Amino acid sequence: MKSTIKDVARMANVSISTVSRVLNNPDIVVKDKRDKVLQAVKELNYSPNALAIGLIHKRTKTLGVLIPDISNLFYAEVIKGMEDAAHESGNNLIICNTDNNEERRLSSLKVLSEKQIDGIVFTSEPIFPDSYEVFKRLNIPIVLAATHSLEYDIPSVKVDDEQAAYDATDYLIKKGHTKIGMISGSMLDPISGLPRIQGFLRAHRAHNIELVPEDRIEYGKYLFEDSYKAMKALHTKFPEMTAVFATSDERALAAISYLHEHKVKIPDEVSVIGFDNTRMAGMCFPKLTTVAQPLYEMGSQAIKMLDSLINGVALDEMRSYMNHWIVERDSVKQFNQV
Structure with a gap:
């Protein structure tokens, strides 16, 4: 049977409050009592309850992370970075998969509140008023990762999606492509949907390439199956395209799969x-x-920012933008106009 603080107090012949002081502020306890308590702890193999310690120090060293879809490979490396940073700072993570569902998101926030976590990292999704109201009631630090909020003063870390999409499109245009299609998320998505569409369109304007967005952009969900259907619809309405910009790797793989199955050579015919x-x-x-x-x-970075806020350290900037870059492999080639 697991030892309790009462067992320690009984063996050391001291009060429970003395045991608590030894465990949490040993310097204020006289040496002989302190030694008796520590010996009892050792003999009984007593491990104090982490939540109880957290209540004393007003810290549980536990952070919550809300992920909209943990099956998305995008989050594998993000969570690894979070885990390593949390371990380095002596924190533990509770990962909650909200499944892009408002009810599950609010339920997860309720559970995290009950666990008395020290802070939350909220990923990818927009901050809706109902979530913000919950954040205010929790009254703990919040950091946004791969999303941001212009309405609310919540620290965030992400890339500049509009500029990244511009650079991707500009890269294709400089490779000689002027007939470029796009598989994108919804224009109603202010985080990665609309900004990437705006970057795509801005690159065309910068190179004086006219286009009708409805003819060259197909919208859909991010899953492979939905993206495959989007690529099919795009290829049907824009068969002369020589390149496709897919706004996630999963969308790009769906495009490659569709084109391969329809005998379109990549990148010889379509990049x-x-x-x-x-x-x-x-x-x-x-x-x-x-x-x-x-x-x-x-x-x-999101975890480091959150840990700083928990410890009362002011952040250098509210909205942090990280660098992006293009990794060249084999799916894009120079297009030479005949």
């Missing part, structure tokens, strides 16, 4: 560029050229 640089980008055939996000560093 494909993705977004994220997840592990799968280097595993497919042809290997995927993509816009890289520093996924591991983003997760690590």
Whole structure:
């Protein structure tokens, strides 16, 4: 049977409050009593309850992380970065998969509150008013990763999605492509949908390439199956395209799969560029050229920011933007106009 603080107090012949003081502020306890308590702790192999210690110090050394879909490979490296940074700072993580569902998101926040966590990292999704109200009631530090909020003063870390999409499109145009299609998330998504569409369109304007967005952009969810359907619809309405910008690696792999099954050679006939640089980008055939996000560093930075806030350290900037870059592999080639 597991020893309790009462057992320690009985063996050391001291009060429970004395045991508590030895465990949490030993310098204020006289040496002989302190030694008796520590000896009893050792003999009984007593391990104080972490939550109880947290209540004393008003810290549980536990952080919550809300992920919209943990099956998405985007989060593998992000969470690894979070875990390593949490371990380094002496924190533990509770990962909650919200499944892009409002009810599950609010339920997860309730559970995290009950666990008396010290802070939360909220990823990818927009901050809706109902979530913000819960954040205010929790009254603990919040950091956003791979998302941000212009409405609320919540610290965030992400890449500049609009500029990253511009750079991806600009890269294709400089490779000679002017007939570029796009598989994108919804324009109603203010985090990665609309900004990447805006970057795509801005690059065309910068190169004086006219286009009708409805003719060259297909919208859909991020899952492979939905992206495959989007690529099919795009290829049907825009068969003359010579390149595709897919706004995630999973979307890009769906595009490659569709084109391969329909005997379209990649990149000889159609080039494909993705977004994220997840592990799968280097595993497919042809290997995927993509816009890289520093996924591991983003997760690590979010935890470091959160730990600083918990410890009362002011952040240098409210909204932190990380660098992105293009990783060239085999799915894009120079297009030479005849």
